[in-house]
Amino acid sequence: MARKILFCVSAMSSGGAERVAANLANAWVERGYQVTLVVTYSKRGECFYALSDKIQLCYLSDLVGSFDRLGLFVQFKRLFALRRLIKTIQPDVVLSFLTNVNVATILAAWGSGYAVVVSERIYPPMEPVGRFYNILRVLTYPYAASIVVQTKMGMQWIIENIRGAQGSVIPNPIPYPLSVFEPKLAPQTLLADGRKLLLGVGRLADQKRFDCCLMSFATLAKRYGDWDLVILGEGPLRGALESQIRALGLESRVHLPGGVGNVGDWYARADLYVMSSSFEGFPNTLVEAMAHGCAVVSYDCDTGPRDIIRDGEDGLLVNPVGDVTALTSALDQLMGDDKRRERMAQKAVDVRERFSVESILAMWDEVFSKIIAQQGKNRHRST
Structure with a gap:
């Protein structure tokens, strides 16, 4: 029955x-x-x-x-x-x-x-x-x-x-592959072939601390001129984040296209995933990114990331939470090492079975x- x-x-x-x-x-x-x-x-x-x-x-x-x-x-x-x-x-x-x-x-x-x-x-x-x-x-x-x-x-x-x-x-x-629904936005509409993608996904709100992510990327942008940052999501801090992007002079390198229903296409296109949250429950987007073969960098907030990431094996956990210098260092390690990033990406897909x-x-x-x-x-x- x-x-x-x-x-x-x-x-x-x-x-x-x-x-x-x-x-x-x-x-x-x-x-x-x-x-x-x-x-x-x-x-x-x-x-x-x-x-x-x-x-x-x-x-x-x-x-x-x-x-x-x-x-x-x-x-x-x-x-x-x-x-x-x-x-x-x-x-x-x-x-x-x-x-x-x-x-x-x-x-x-x-x-x-x-x-x-x-x-x-x-x-x-x-x-x-x-x-x-x-x-x-x-x-x-x-x-x-x-x-x-x-x-x-x-x-x-x-x-x-x-x-x-x-x-x-x-x-x-974590279902894999992810379902697709409207609104859809193809990655190639924002990113030219050959550009590397640092991806973040989440509500544009205080919890996600995308301001930290922007500051870290600003430090690394000149060194990694072939990388762009895309943050998918919508929320009350859109205006503040757009102002921060302008103040950092990153208008051509950082994109906030809003929420999309084909997020799986973006995970598949990404070269590295970043999570800058100050707290989480069990972050779906982190596991979804890993299921699509992304190495990940995340703040080690109290719950969530450490239950998912095997530190040093399929991603990096960053301490202390909210420390921009520490986040920048972790991103630098993987953005600058294609082979290490690819090894982690190969391990990351284990989440398809784990979850x-x-x-x-x-x-x-x-x-x-x-x-x-x-x-x-x-x-x-x-x-």
């Missing part, structure tokens, strides 16, 4: 959590599972990531009405609408991503008899959720059937801060199977 999964996410924009949600949902429906993807906070709109037409997509705003008004009344309407949906679908498991959605989903399912699995998508200390949601997280998470995190350090934080929490460590699955969709789905299946079995026992005792 096909499993039924009710999957709650806050939105389906271009973020990392949304990308993983799309990947998992697509993989599960191809296995024959029934998946309902519930967008809980954003209004109806197009999904940035391609979704199978076998997935039932539901916007909570359609069930609640206007989200424009704030206050407890609207919040309660959301909770009751989600609770009605859970009871209507009668899923084997309710899965939720991100703290605010996790708390709401646990509250909505409270006493319904349906098990909730919640997942933190980033290392909690590095992305404060505010006092209110932190208290709610501590109070509600013990009632989750399981708490899934992406790294061992994340699990340690859960154990130390959530009394009685039950959890598992499950990395993100394959099948291996990660097996981890999720193990969590779901235990929960479903326990629910069966509970029902048997109650009859």
Whole structure:
């Protein structure tokens, strides 16, 4: 009998959590599972990531009405609408991503008899959720059937801060090859043949510290005149980064083309990948770049890169985080050594097996199977 999964996410924009949600949902429906993807906070709109037409997509705003008004009344309407949906679908498991959605989903399912699995998508200390949601997280998470995190350090934080929490460590699955969707932009539209590409991918926001990346590249640009830097993504710091590029005199060498749906083409074209984030959960883009045969350079932030990169073998970890001189030195080592960079690139593709969709789905299946079995026992005792 096909499993039924009710999957709650806050939105389906271009973020990392949304990308993983799309990947998992697509993989599960191809296995024959029934998946309902519930967008809980954003209004109806197009999904940035391609979704199978076998997935039932539901916007909570359609069930609640206007989200424009704030206050407890609207919040309660959301909770009751989600609770009605859970009871209507009668899923084997309710899965939720991100703290605010996790708390709401646990509250909505409270006493319904349906098990909730919640997942933190980033290392909690590095992305404060505010006092209110932190208290709610501590109070509600013990009632989750399981708490899934992406790294061992994340699990340690859960154990130390959530009394009685039950959890598992499950990395993100990385499909290879990546799906292609709009908007598409061919690398050759920006890069001439023979130019070498240093690539970064991510939201143009404080977390990603692309300002550090620009400063490092500015130091190296004259020495490596055949290299260009491209940063794919969109975000609130576009204006500041464009101003920095102009101030550094790099307008012809650095490009910010925005988000693209054919990012796999860019990974394949890249000669080296750089991640300058100050913190991460489990960075999809880093693994995707490696799966396409890129050596990588990344700051060694608390969680994520060190769970992926085998330092000195398929990439370089840079310390301390935020140190531009250290990042410049690491980039210099690989930009200036074609043979070493190519050796690392050959090792990097091992992530295709280490984080394959099948291996990660097996981890999720193990969590779901235990929960479903326990629910069966509970029902048997109650009859």
